[in-house]
Amino acid sequence: MKRWGQVETRAPLFSKENLRRLIVPLMIEQLLTVTVGMADTMMVSAAGEAAISGVSLVDNINLLIINILSALTTGGAVVASQYLGQKDRRDACESAKQLLLTALLFSFAMAAVALIFNRGLLSLTFGSIDADVMENAVTYFWISALSYPFIALYNSCTALYRSMGNSKVSMYTSLLMNVINIGGNAYTVFVLHMGAAGVAVASLASRIVAAVIMLVLVHNSKNEIYVRHLHSIRPNFPVIKKILYIGIPNGFENGLFQLGKILVLSLVSSFGTTAIAANAVANNLSAICVLPGNAISLAMITVVGQCVGAMDYGQARTYTKRLVRMSTLYIAVVGALIVAALPLILNIYQLSPGTTRTASEIIIFYCICAAVMWSFSFVLPNTLRASNDVKFTMIVSVASMWTFRIGFSFVLGKFLHMGLFGVWVAMVIDWVCRITFFLLRFRGTKWQKFGRELSGEEQAMQSESSPSSS
Numbered sequence: 278m279k280r281w282g283q284v285e286t287r288a289p290l291f292s293k294e295n296l297r298r299l300i301v302p303l304m305i306e307q308l309l310t311v312t313v314g315m316a317d318t319m320m321v322s323a324a325g326e327a328a329i330s331g332v333s334l335v336d337n338i339n340l341l342i343i344n345i346l347s348a349l350t351t352g353g354a355v356v357a358s359q360y361l362g363q364k365d366r367r368d369a370c371e372s373a374k375q376l377l378l379t380a381l382l383f384s385f386a387m388a389a390v391a392l393i394f395n396r397g398l399l400s401l402t403f404g405s406i407d408a409d410v411m412e413n414a415v416t417y418f419w420i421s422a423l424s425y426p427f428i429a430l431y432n433s434c435t436a437l438y439r440s441m442g443n444s445k446v447s448m449y450t451s452l453l454m455n456v457i458n459i460g461g462n463a464y465t466v467f468v469l470h471m472g473a474a475g476v477a478v479a480s481l482a483s484r485i486v487a488a489v490i491m492l493v494l495v496h497n498s499k500n501e502i503y504v505r506h507l508h509s510i511r512p513n514f515p516v517i518k519k520i521l522y523i524g525i526p527n528g529f530e531n532g533l534f535q536l537g538k539i540l541v542l543s544l545v546s547s548f549g550t551t552a553i554a555a556n557a558v559a560n561n562l563s564a565i566c567v568l569p570g571n572a573i574s575l576a577m578i579t580v581v582g583q584c585v586g587a588m589d590y591g592q593a594r595t596y597t598k599r600l601v602r603m604s605t606l607y608i609a610v611v612g613a614l615i616v617a618a619l620p621l622i623l624n625i626y627q628l629s630p631g632t633t634r635t636a637s638e639i640i641i642f643y644c645i646c647a648a649v650m651w652s653f654s655f656v657l658p659n660t661l662r663a664s665n666d667v668k669f670t671m672i673v674s675v676a677s678m679w680t681f682r683i684g685f686s687f688v689l690g691k692f693l694h695m696g697l698f699g700v701w702v703a704m705v706i707d708w709v710c711r712i713t714f715f716l717l718r719f720r721g722t723k724w725q726k727f728g729r730e731l732s733g734e735e736q737a738m739q740s741e742s743s744p745s746s747s
Contacts, residue, residue: 331413352524362586612644
């Protein structure tokens with residue numbers, strides 16, 4: 278007898294070549310994102326400390342907004358992937374329209390708040406800062422807010438292409454966007470001497486171009502998912518409800534995660550200049566270490582989402598295990614390369630001996646722990662999200678973040694005098710907690726019920742809308 282949740286053996290939904298075509302471009306795109314961020318920081322530093330301080334402060338807020346918008350587009354990607362798994366192209370296209378509409382409305386609301394309450398939000402978030410830093414932050418924040426709708430459109434379209442298993446499009450568009458961004462930064466900062474405003478204008482221009490390109494591409498009816506007649510899209514509340522069912526918990530989780538990082542950053546700043554510099558370098562290199570994991574985490578949404586749509590939980594489990602193993606292997610390889618090249622890398626930053634020693638200890642510790650645990654903590658839960666088990670992942674992630682990563686940061690770093698290293702140990706304790714709950718959930722069958730319930734609701738809605746056969 279079959280166990281509950283198992284299905285008959287079917288042809289694999291994704292071949293090894295399909296997975297490669299999906300994951301490799303995502304890795305390149307993630308690498309572009311990391312490198313362009315480092316290039317931005319290097320360029321704006323030429324405009325002076327006030328400019329780089331203003332930009333870095335606002336980027337914390339921008340990252341919060343981007344994380345929330347990304348969570349919303351993840352909701353749309355899950356819904357679209359599930360429809361494709363059901364071979365329901367019509368509803369997949371309808372979910373794409375509603376994703377674009379919902380993301381655009383959210384982004385307009387966020388942009389309006391940022392534009393209207395600009396200086397007040399900065400004062401509330403960062404307190405009293407130097408006047409020249411505040412002026413740079415106000416200018417950068419105002420121009421950045423204009424780009425929120427274009428970020429929403431770009432993220433929505435790239436998420437839809439990932440749902441179709443096509444990540445090359447977003448990779449090429451990201452490459453163009455980064456070229457425009459870096460070239461624009463060079464011109465506005467070094468030639469026009471616009472400082473923080475120049476960096477913001479370059480980012481705005483690159484996001485406008487990327488959003489327009491993706492909108493044109495998603496208009497193609499040869500795609501499995503396409504969107505036509507953008508001007509005539511009307512709200513479809515049942516579909517919007519499904520997108521928000523996944524997007525809101527994920528956005529809440531991402532938002533609190535970023536707020537928690539800001540709070541921990543305030544603790545790190547109390548440890549002194551050496552700790553701040555070492556933490557900044559460690560953050561840069563840790564992002565590179567887990568870059569393959571981030572790419573595979575995005576791929577997991579598409580792969581498992583289509584498996585859930587096809588009601589094939591056997592394949593969902595198989596692909597989850599395969600992708601987690603792949604992520605673990607790649608992170609271990611990248612981490613080993615970083616550790617091997619660490620003396621050379623740290624020499625580029627021209628740090629003091631004390632800062633170099635602290636950064637080195639943290640990076641080695643991080644790379645070892647990430648190779649063992651990161652994939653189970655951050656890639657695995659995307660299987661649960663792709664099957665609509667979003668409330669569980671939200672509760673576990675938020676509770677673990679605020680209890681262990683934040684709480685233990687203060688306990689270990691401040692009260693037990695472990696300093697910056699204690700903050701990074703607290704982060705690993707947070708991973709251990711997440712892994713415990715996510716593995717137990719995945720080993721069971723409760724997460725499968727959410728996908729089955731969704732498909733049941735879909736079938737009921739379709740039968741109600743179709744003529745009676747009697």
